[in-house]
Amino acid sequence: MNYNVLGGILNLTPTLNQLNGVITLVIYSQVKLFMSRTSGHTQKLVISGVIVVFHLLFLIYLHFAYHRVVEGIFALFTALYLSILIVLDTLKIYLLQGSQSCP
Numbered sequence: 001m002n003y004n005v006l007g008g009i010l011n012l013t014p015t016l017n018q019l020n021g022v023i024t025l026v027i028y029s030q031v032k033l034f035m036s037r038t039s040g041h042t043q044k045l046v047i048s049g050v051i052v053v054f055h056l057l058f059l060i061y062l063h064f065a066y067h068r069v070v071e072g073i074f075a076l077f078t079a080l081y082l083s084i085l086i087v088l089d090t091l092k093i094y095l096l097q098g099s100q101s102c103p
Contacts, residue, residue: 027055031052035048
């Protein structure tokens with residue numbers, strides 16, 4: 001992990017390659033544990049395949065859930081930006097009308 005101190009706050013930012021290595025190690029240890037406690041070869045293959053498939057499905061779920069969160073944040077900031085523009089435009093029109101009525 002890369003340890004960066006930003007403004008007195010410790011920021012732990014692992015790189016993507018380090019995360020992939022940790023994830024692979026976790027999957028490998030789970031498969032190794034189940035294979036050591038399972039007796040038949042076919043059962044070992046089925047257990048290993050189920051673990052890998054569930055893990056892959058979970059990663060796909062996280063991927064698309066992340067994109068939905070980012071899209072929601074983008075929509076929020078877009079709405080905020082548009083509302084600020086409307087308020088500024090309304091204020092500009094109000095100020096222009098007020099300056100025209102004064103001598």
